[in-house]
Amino acid sequence: MSHLAFLRKWRAGSVLGVVLLSLMGGELSYAAKKPVRAQAARKANPEELLNDIYKDLASHDLGSAQRKADALVEAYPNFRLGHLIRGDILLMHTRPVTNLGAMAPPGAETRLADLRREAAVRLQAERPAPTLLPRALLQMRKDQKHALIVDAKHSRLYLYENTNDGPRLLQDFYVSQGKLGINKLKEGDMRTPVGVYYLIGRLPGVKLPDMYGKGALPLDYPNDWDKINGRSGSGIWVHGTPPETFSRPPLSTDGCVVVSNDDLNFLTRTVEIGKTPILIGDQVEFVSKEQLDKDLRQAAELVETWRRDVENRDDASLKSLYSARFKSAADEDINAWLDKNRYLPGAKKITVTVSDPSFFRQPSQEEVIVSNFTQQIVIGKFRHAVRKKQYWAKEGKNWKIVAESNVS
Amino acid sequence: MLYCALALVAWAPAHADDYADVSKLAKAGKVVEALNKTNEYLSKHPTDPQMRFMKGVLLTEQNKSDEAIAVFTKLTEDYKDLPEPYNNLAVLYAANGQYDKARAALEKAIRTNPSYQTAYENLGDIYGKMASQAYDKALALGSSTAAPAKSKLTMLRTFSTSTGGKIVGAETMVAQAPAPAAAPARPAAGTQPPLISQLPPQNAAQANAPQRIPALSVSPPPATAPKVAATVAPVPAPAPAAAKPLPAPVPAPAPAAVKVAAAPVPAPLPAPVKAAPAPAPAPVKVAAAPAPAPAPVVAPPPAKVEPPKPAKPEPEKVAAKPDTSERDAVIAQVNGWAKAWAAQNVDSYLGYYSQQFEPPKGVSRKAWADERRARIEGKGRIHVEIAAPEVKIDGNTARVTFRQTYESDRLSARSRKTLVMVKNGGKWQIKQEVSGN
Numbered sequence: 001m002s003h004l005a006f007l008r009k010w011r012a013g014s015v016l017g018v019v020l021l022s023l024m025g026g027e028l029s030y031a032a033k034k035p036v037r038a039q040a041a042r043k044a045n046p047e048e049l050l051n052d053i054y055k056d057l058a059s060h061d062l063g064s065a066q067r068k069a070d071a072l073v074e075a076y077p078n079f080r081l082g083h084l085i086r087g088d089i090l091l092m093h094t095r096p097v098t099n100l101g102a103m104a105p106p107g108a109e110t111r112l113a114d115l116r117r118e119a120a121v122r123l124q125a126e127r128p129a130p131t132l133l134p135r136a137l138l139q140m141r142k143d144q145k146h147a148l149i150v151d152a153k154h155s156r157l158y159l160y161e162n163t164n165d166g167p168r169l170l171q172d173f174y175v176s177q178g179k180l181g182i183n184k185l186k187e188g189d190m191r192t193p194v195g196v197y198y199l200i201g202r203l204p205g206v207k208l209p210d211m212y213g214k215g216a217l218p219l220d221y222p223n224d225w226d227k228i229n230g231r232s233g234s235g236i237w238v239h240g241t242p243p244e245t246f247s248r249p250p251l252s253t254d255g256c257v258v259v260s261n262d263d264l265n266f267l268t269r270t271v272e273i274g275k276t277p278i279l280i281g282d283q284v285e286f287v288s289k290e291q292l293d294k295d296l297r298q299a300a301e302l303v304e305t306w307r308r309d310v311e312n313r314d315d316a317s318l319k320s321l322y323s324a325r326f327k328s329a330a331d332e333d334i335n336a337w338l339d340k341n342r343y344l345p346g347a348k349k350i351t352v353t354v355s356d357p358s359f360f361r362q363p364s365q366e367e368v369i370v371s372n373f374t375q376q377i378v379i380g381k382f383r384h385a386v387r388k389k390q391y392w393a394k395e396g397k398n399w400k401i402v403a404e405s406n407v408s
Numbered sequence: 409m410l411y412c413a414l415a416l417v418a419w420a421p422a423h424a425d426d427y428a429d430v431s432k433l434a435k436a437g438k439v440v441e442a443l444n445k446t447n448e449y450l451s452k453h454p455t456d457p458q459m460r461f462m463k464g465v466l467l468t469e470q471n472k473s474d475e476a477i478a479v480f481t482k483l484t485e486d487y488k489d490l491p492e493p494y495n496n497l498a499v500l501y502a503a504n505g506q507y508d509k510a511r512a513a514l515e516k517a518i519r520t521n522p523s524y525q526t527a528y529e530n531l532g533d534i535y536g537k538m539a540s541q542a543y544d545k546a547l548a549l550g551s552s553t554a555a556p557a558k559s560k561l562t563m564l565r566t567f568s569t570s571t572g573g574k575i576v577g578a579e580t581m582v583a584q585a586p587a588p589a590a591a592p593a594r595p596a597a598g599t600q601p602p603l604i605s606q607l608p609p610q611n612a613a614q615a616n617a618p619q620r621i622p623a624l625s626v627s628p629p630p631a632t633a634p635k636v637a638a639t640v641a642p643v644p645a646p647a648p649a650a651a652k653p654l655p656a657p658v659p660a661p662a663p664a665a666v667k668v669a670a671a672p673v674p675a676p677l678p679a680p681v682k683a684a685p686a687p688a689p690a691p692v693k694v695a696a697a698p699a700p701a702p703a704p705v706v707a708p709p710p711a712k713v714e715p716p717k718p719a720k721p722e723p724e725k726v727a728a729k730p731d732t733s734e735r736d737a738v739i740a741q742v743n744g745w746a747k748a749w750a751a752q753n754v755d756s757y758l759g760y761y762s763q764q765f766e767p768p769k770g771v772s773r774k775a776w777a778d779e780r781r782a783r784i785e786g787k788g789r790i791h792v793e794i795a796a797p798e799v800k801i802d803g804n805t806a807r808v809t810f811r812q813t814y815e816s817d818r819l820s821a822r823s824r825k826t827l828v829m830v831k832n833g834g835k836w837q838i839k840q841e842v843s844g845n
Binding site: 073077080081082083084086087088090091093094095101103104105107108111112115244245 | 538
């Protein structure tokens with residue numbers, strides 16, 4: 001029956017091109033160039049398997065694709081997308097399949113559409129070239145070992161490690177976000193917030209309802225800038241998936257960021273509560289080291305200007321750095337806020353230093369830089385140190401402080 | 409692999425030395441010498457199909473794809489019932505990116521052996537079933553898995569057309585071609601075919617190399633090949649899954665075929681019985697193919713009854729008889745039946761079957777009707793054509809034998825079919841349906 005074997009292969013090959021093209025657009029070449037990751041002893045990553053399957057199909061090796069698809073659903077019996085692709089591959093043995101899940105039975109169009117989106121998102125996942133760095137991570141504080149960036153546009157979470165040579169991509173994950181996307185405004189709007197946040201807790205899965213899977217990592221939404229903008233809601237978490245499914249569709253949550261349980265376990269072990277930032281937005285950019293340094297100098301320059309004005313007690317100039325929209329967390333206006341933060345107002349000669357800064361750029365259309373630093377004021381033998389968080393937003397051509405708080 | 413195939417090709421006792429020499433040369437990488445030797449032999453025996461086949465393989469080895477295509481094309485013209493040259497053509501076309509041509513060639517290869525068609529369709533159904541289970545899991549449907557409908561797989565009822573491809577091919581040619589000129593031409597050609605029809609069984613039996621043809625693809629050779637070739641070539645080579653579970657599909661006992669060639673008329677009888685295991689398509693590991701194996705035993709008798717030697721005069725005789733009205737009525741029913749089938753009008757289609765209809769495999773009529781409905785309505789499109797019907801009427805029973813061309817979005821198949829019809833209340837209805845002769 002060698003003819004059959006041959007025919008099957010041949011048909012699959014001819015058809016696969018179509019499936020791939022329809023799914024991946026121009027990404028095919030990228031996928032092909034992607035370095036093959038070492039297949040370590042660890043459980044094969046389902047997304048890598050998925051990519052391998054598509055590579056097999058692209059190279060007309062239906063037999064190998066079939067074996068991998070079989071292995072994929074065996075290893076991940078709740079990975080629905082895996083079952084869908086396996087179904088297609090089974091059919092490819094005898095007939096053309098022009099679209100993912102093309103022959104799926106009617107009656108589940110929404111689910112099918114969700115799975116197609118998930119497939120597209122997973123297969124188009126981008127890993128930046130090693131020389132490129134995330135523009136959002138201008139500078140991490142030395143003791144921040146990791147940072148998370150959520151690319152809402154591509155349903156992707158990047159985990160960066162803070163090394164002496166700058167941020168290094170450790171791993172990236174498929175994520176699901178709010179049903180209606182991003183830019184959360186109010187409670188119950190089924191959107192995921194955009195901004196610079198921190199992971200502020202670990203909730204073990206056993207204490208949570210099934211839908212959160214293996215656990216949750218709550219975010220500090222809403223932050224100061226959100227509050228000023230009147231954004232409401234709470235309980236934005238990174239969490240796992242319920243037992244019946246390995247992953248959820250790209251747009252399916254009430255605003256949370258959802259990863260697979262395996263990924264959640266890994267993240268839970270990796271992050272540091274209260275320290276690890278999570279930057280969410282739809283404009284995640286990867287830029288050269290030069291560009292990043294330039295952005296960082298600009299951000300550092302803003303804080304330096306502010307430091308000089310504080311040190312020189314030049315209230316007029318200092319005030320001009322604050323936006324008209326400025327409000328403190330306690331709803332104070334700029335004058336009240338500055339009065340409150342003026343240490344020993346009578347003293348003439350003061351020294352102000354800024355140390356341990358971090359600078360994060362919100363990965364969104366709206367240009368916001370969030371800086372954390374320790375401000376130390378020395379007046380004679382008096383010393384005063386406070387950890388500050390400032391939100392700088394671009395207003396026209398100038399950057400202004402729109403929110404500021406003292407972190408205890 | 410390639411040389412393996414070559415070695416296998418070199419079986420023919422009369423010229424064993426020549427074949428052995430050529431394959432030895434080829435094995436040693438001396439393709440040019442092998443080719444010279446082949447040409448030398450062919451100058452003496454220009455029609456020898458084995459050597460021509462080998463020449464095609466050697467030319468392919470040398471990247472002379474145009475010449476190889478010419479050789480194989482000529483072979484397909486001279487030996488329409490051999491799958492191998494079609495297959496090799498397909499490999500070459502595919503390497504050139506000519507997928508349409510490759511596909512057509514492969515479909516012809518499959519058509520040379522109707523049991524391939526059935527196996528292929530059965531395999532398609534198995535894959536379809538598995539796919540639908542996979543989809544259910546993907547979409548969390550859980551519903552359709554509940555009823556694992558009995559297999560729709562087609563059981564091979566006879567195997568006349570399936571194994572001794574050569575013989576049957578010749579027979580149908582005669583039956584179908586009323587032109588008297590065609591008939592005399594055949595016997596002459598009939599002396600050669602057996603040679604080739606041996607080729608597959610020999611291959612299969614001699615060594616465990618069911619890959620004889622795809623083996624060729626190994627050759628579309630060294631890296632120099634252009635991009636297209638590079639991507640296309642690897643396809644058939646590994647054939648990993650199929651290699652093991654599908655036992656040599658053509659173990660048609662060689663002697664039987666030889667006998668047939670010598671005495672074309674009575675041969676079909678012994679052949680079926682002996683070759684019984686042959687057509688079992690055993691599609692993959694999946695369902696362990698419960699269906700096809702035992703089939704042949706059942707069916708042959710009815711088929712044997714009527715095909716008398718020279719079929720040509722028959723229609724004329726029948727036509728000459730005055731009772732054409734009954735014959736016309738029968739044919740009209742057959743055409744209506746085919747039309748309803750093609751229109752996927754299942755109710756109408758089932759209406760052509762008599763209450764006495766005996767469903768195959770001993771299933772109940774209900775089960776059979778459900779199966780037919782699922783099968784017909786499940787297709788995207790169906791095209792059915794009836795050609796050269798022969799009608800035999802005996803009182804209230806009629807027997808219609810014809811060539812059926814069936815095409816769906818999944819498969820096209822040509823086969824012979826016999827409908828046994830009975831007259832109920834002045835209306836002819838189908839009592840029995842037999843595929844093959």
